[in-house]
Amino acid sequence: MTTIYMVRHAESPYTEGTERTRGLTAEGKKKAQEVTKALMTEGINGIVSSPYSRAILTLEELARILKLEIKIYEDLRERQFAGENVYISDDGFMPxxxxxxxxxxxxxxxxxxxxxCQLRAVAVLETILEQFKGMNIALGTHGNIMTLMMNYFDSNYGFDFLTQTRKPDIYKLQIENHKLKEVTRLKIM
Structure with missing residues (x-):
């Protein structure tokens, strides 16, 4: 059994044009410490992440304490919703x-x-499942792409699931022979 801890990043200040580099808010930094506490006793063997700073920063302290390197996968980046010159109003985004x-x-x-997005992310997830077979992996991710990876295994993970997730959030996926056996939401204080 391989266990993937999907860690949706902590709160990040939204600034137009800084998708890759924006960090965490003060509250996000506090919550990242709670992510570390929640995962410290889970027997994490490896840490992988999206290349975006907010995902990396959410797992950085855990990696430091466990003396693990965070392996970055470009194809775990968040979904590109629109081109750089395309404006999406707040009212138009959710529809x-x-x-x-x-x-x-x-x-x-x-x-x-x-x-x-799902095809590129699942290709990485399949690689991780092979490389870390039988281990416990923390995966730094984002709401949309996390939902799409989970949706690959179970179509019940869709829009409604995405809208109820938090920043941060942790979902423990137990996977055996590339089949999702169980999902548990870990409690973050």
């Missing part, structure tokens, strides 16, 4: 996001569909 779950091939101009 577009919801549509992307009901129509997996839908994408905004310059953006990536859920299907495209």
């Amino acid at each position: 577009a996001l919801q549509r992307s779950f009901s129509e997996p091939d839908f994408s905004l101009p310059g953006g990536e569909s859920n299907k495209e």
Whole structure:
């Protein structure tokens, strides 16, 4: 049995144009410490992450304490919703996001569909499952891509699931022979 701890990053200040580099808010930094506490006793053997700073920073203290290197996978980055020059209003974002779950091939101009994003992320997840077979892995991730990876195993993980997740959040996925056996949400104080 391989266990993947999907760790959705802690709260990050949203600033236009800084997807890759934005860090954590003061509250996000406190919550990242709670992520460390929640995972300290889980027997983590490896840590992998999206290349985005907020995902890495959420797991950085855990990696330091456990003396583990965070292995970065570019294809674990968050879904590209639209091209850089495409404006999405606050009122238009949630309907577009919801549509992307009901129509997996839908994408905004310059953006990536859920299907495209899921294919690239699951390819990395399959590699991780092989490389770390029988181990416990913390995976630093984002809401949409986390949902899509979980959806690959179980279609019940969709838009409604995504909208109820928190920042941060931890889902413990127990996977055997590339089949999802159990999902448990870990409590963060």
